[in-house]
Amino acid sequence: MxxxxxxxxxxxxxxxxxxxxxxxxxxxxxxDLSSGKxxxxxxxxxxxxxxxxxxxxxxxxxxxxxxxxVVHLAGFKYAGVSVNRPLHTYEQNVTGxxxxxxxxxxxxxxxxxxxxxxxxxxxxxxDLVTESTPKHPESPYGESKLIGEWLIxxxxxxxxxxxxxxxYFNVVGSGSTDVYDASPxxxxxxxxxxxxxxxxxxxxxxxxxxPDGTCVRDYIHVADLAEAxxxxxxxxxxxxxxxxxxxxxSGDGVxxxxxxxxxxxxxxxSFVPDVAxxxxxxxxxxxxxxxxxxxxxxxxxxxxxxxxxxSAWEARRAATDA
Numbered sequence: 001m002x003x004x005x006x007x008x009x010x011x012x013x014x015x016x017x018x019x020x021x022x023x024x025x026x027x028x029x030x031x032d033l034s035s036g037k038x039x040x041x042x043x044x045x046x047x048x049x050x051x052x053x054x055x056x057x058x059x060x061x062x063x064x065x066x067x068x069x070v071v072h073l074a075g076f077k078y079a080g081v082s083v084n085r086p087l088h089t090y091e092q093n094v095t096g097x098x099x100x101x102x103x104x105x106x107x108x109x110x111x112x113x114x115x116x117x118x119x120x121x122x123x124x125x126x127d128l129v130t131e132s133t134p135k136h137p138e139s140p141y142g143e144s145k146l147i148g149e150w151l152i153x154x155x156x157x158x159x160x161x162x163x164x165x166x167x168y169f170n171v172v173g174s175g176s177t178d179v180y181d182a183s184p185x186x187x188x189x190x191x192x193x194x195x196x197x198x199x200x201x202x203x204x205x206x207x208x209x210x211p212d213g214t215c216v217r218d219y220i221h222v223a224d225l226a227e228a229x230x231x232x233x234x235x236x237x238x239x240x241x242x243x244x245x246x247x248x249x250s251g252d253g254v255x256x257x258x259x260x261x262x263x264x265x266x267x268x269x270s271f272v273p274d275v276a277x278x279x280x281x282x283x284x285x286x287x288x289x290x291x292x293x294x295x296x297x298x299x300x301x302x303x304x305x306x307x308x309x310x311s312a313w314e315a316r317r318a319a320t321d322a
Contacts, residue, residue: 002026003233004067004109006052006100007074008045009036012115012171012222014179016071017045019226025233028065030058031074040179052096058103069111069236071229072100075144078185079119082141093144094151101155111236112152113229114165116245118218118286120146129288131167131245138281153244164232164242168225169249169288173308174315175223181312182319187259188309192316195269203256205278208285216253216285221303221311224248228297235296242296249288250301258305266309 003020007013008029013036020027021042029041030048041047046065050057052074061067076082076092097114104112119142120135137143148165155161172188174180181189191201206213225248235242260273293299303311 001066001068002028004028004070006030006072009040011181013073014040015175015222015226016229019230023230030061052100055099055103059107062107062109067109069233071113073115079139079141082139086140089140089144094147097148097151105159110161112163113232114152116149116165116167117145118167118169123283131247162236165245167247169218169220171222171225172219172312173221174311177315177318180315180319188312191263200271200274202274202276204276206275210284212255212257214256216255218249218287219254220250221308224302228299231297243292246293247288247290248293249290251289253287262305262309266313
């Protein structure tokens with residue numbers, strides 16, 4: 001018996017696969033490699049190359065590998081780009097999730113951990129986001145993640161699906177030097193790419209109502225995130241109750257300015273960031289409570305900010321040197 005990890009060749013998915021294996025749980029990956037990397041899949045883990053829009057392929061993979069549960073990470077994850085590609089975003093994230101749920105039902109697979117997102121909240125007007133904070137997604141990406149949660153909840157009522165959805169905040173760091181964040185839109189890769197190319201990293205806005213004037217965000221280490229998926233899967237396997245959704249946040253924010261200082265320390269490259277105007281729609285602060293996840297998923301911050309930056313930099317450098 002095994003767990004199927006959709007999008008398991010991606011940055012987060014590859015860490016989830018490693019966390020499952022470390023706990024003695026067999027994993028199988030399905031990924032179309034549109035953004036994931038085959039090299040991220042550990043040796044010995046089966047990789048089914050294909051799309052979650054292919055229901056027959058999903059059912060075949062579940063049958064071939066004795067799948068008992070699914071961690072669903074596959075999807076189109078670029079919130080900003082989704083504004084210009086809404087139909088593609090909905091196809092990948094909504095139709096893809098519906099196709100996966102149908103394949104699970106046809107295969108008798110009744111356990112699901114869903115990769116949701118802080119994007120479901122939009123721009124919250126509270127200092128600390130909880131699971132009950134109103135949802136006001138501001139992009140097709142955020143909307144698609146919220147619809148995914150609805151689809152899963154409805155399928156649970158209809159078919160007895162056991163599930164939970166994990167709303168990620170800012171995922172950074174690396175738990176393995178052979179896996180790094182390759183997104184062209186995330187802060188850490190943008191900063192590292194600038195430094196490696198001899199450019200100066202940029203801060204968007206230094207006039208926010210925060211201690212240093214830069215945006216405050218909630219950064220969590222990808223290895224901590226992966227561990228929470230294992231706990232969720234084990235609890236679903238054991239038939240233990242879980243909340244329908246959990247925030248995976250630190251409860252404490254870090255400013256973009258503080259990130260820049262930590263990057264300079266970790267890389268040994270001294271720089272003063274360039275300053276650009278604010279980006280439209282960027283809230284001053286988004287920080288989440290992880291209390292429910294701490295209670296049920298052994299969720300806690302096992303890594304410091306320095307750990308997050310140093311591990312991410314080492315993995316990025318390893319990729320550059322390979």
